[in-house]
Amino acid sequence: MPDLLxxxxxxxxxxxxxxxxxxMGLALDWRVLIAPLRxxxxxxxxxxxxxxxxxAFAWLLTILIPLDRGHAIGLLLLGGAxxxxxxxxxxxxxxxxxALAAALMGLLTAGTILFLPFALPLMISGMQAxxxxxxxxxxxxxxLPLVVGMLVKSRADPFAGRAAPFFGKVGNASLLLxxxxxxxxxxxxxxxxxxxxxxxxxxxxxxGLFVTGWLAGGSKPEERGTLGLATSGRNFGAALxxxxxxxxxxxxxxxxxxxxxxxxxxxxxxxxxxxxxxxxQVA
Numbered sequence: 546m547p548d549l550l551x552x553x554x555x556x557x558x559x560x561x562x563x564x565x566x567x568x569m570g571l572a573l574d575w576r577v578l579i580a581p582l583r584x585x586x587x588x589x590x591x592x593x594x595x596x597x598x599x600x601a602f603a604w605l606l607t608i609l610i611p612l613d614r615g616h617a618i619g620l621l622l623l624g625g626a627x628x629x630x631x632x633x634x635x636x637x638x639x640x641x642x643x644a645l646a647a648a649l650m651g652l653l654t655a656g657t658i659l660f661l662p663f664a665l666p667l668m669i670s671g672m673q674a675x676x677x678x679x680x681x682x683x684x685x686x687x688x689l690p691l692v693v694g695m696l697v698k699s700r701a702d703p704f705a706g707r708a709a710p711f712f713g714k715v716g717n718a719s720l721l722l723x724x725x726x727x728x729x730x731x732x733x734x735x736x737x738x739x740x741x742x743x744x745x746x747x748x749x750x751x752x753g754l755f756v757t758g759w760l761a762g763g764s765k766p767e768e769r770g771t772l773g774l775a776t777s778g779r780n781f782g783a784a785l786x787x788x789x790x791x792x793x794x795x796x797x798x799x800x801x802x803x804x805x806x807x808x809x810x811x812x813x814x815x816x817x818x819x820x821x822x823x824x825x826q827v828a
Contacts, residue, residue, distance in 0.1 A: 561720050562782070567709075573647055573698070578695070581649070591652065596625075603750060606746050607746075612741070619788065620746060621665070627656060631778060633646050636774060639771075658684075661783065748811065770819035774815060788801055
């Protein structure tokens with residue numbers, strides 16, 4: 546049974562990514578996806594928040610909070626991994642700008658592919674990152690299904706309209722399964738970090754990123770909510786790639802799992818708060 550549950554955990558990640566990206570692609574026109582990126586100010590703010598502030602904040606927390614080295618490295622890896630694949634689901638929950646969320650996720654995923662291999666060795670001594678090893682799963686599981694879905698929509702719009710809700714439901718179910726399995730299969734490791742400062746650091750990190758993104762989002766409520774969620778939602782799948790390939794310390798992976806659980810809880814609570822706080826409409 547444990548082997549089966551571990552297999553389900555491994556499968557739930559690619560199933561969630563592929564199904565949710567397909568659902569998004571089947572529902573979006575490429576012109577709608579590109580349009581938000583014409584706002585230069587918004588793009589620059591999003592890049593600065595995710596690739597300057599987020600890594601810097603992670604580094605600052607490792608200085609202020611006496612974390613184990615493995616836990617500190619895990620937090621730094623999360624700091625460099627932007628473009629959470631569940632961002633559209635967060636924005637859908639918050640009833641904010643879905644097209645902007647999709648555009649930001651694509652932009653930040655591309656930024657993560659470029660940023661992680663080159664920036665993390667500067668932040669973490671002794672680390673070597675494989676650029677293609679990080680880029681490959683992101684391209685195959687996020688970019689490719691999104692592009693395929695958009696191509697299908699452009700060629701067979703009625704079919705895309707029928708298929709998108711199905712893949713959306715598959716994505717929702719697999720994300721819920723992943724969250725439950727992360728807790729159930731890593732309960733011992735999660736108990737082990739109690740008192741280490743890791744959970745407290747993760748809470749401060751994700752809450753702080755959301756607040757900063759919200760405040761930097763400008764005057765439009767839909768942009769503030771979307772940018773706050775885009776900044777606080779980290780791509781823990783991308784963080785796990787260098788964690789598994791470059792470090793032998795299991796505490797690095799444990800911290801990323803802790804961060805993934807805390808990130809999901811904080812960001813979905815933030816999405817509910819945004820929904821109640823603003824009068825956003827789904828784009």
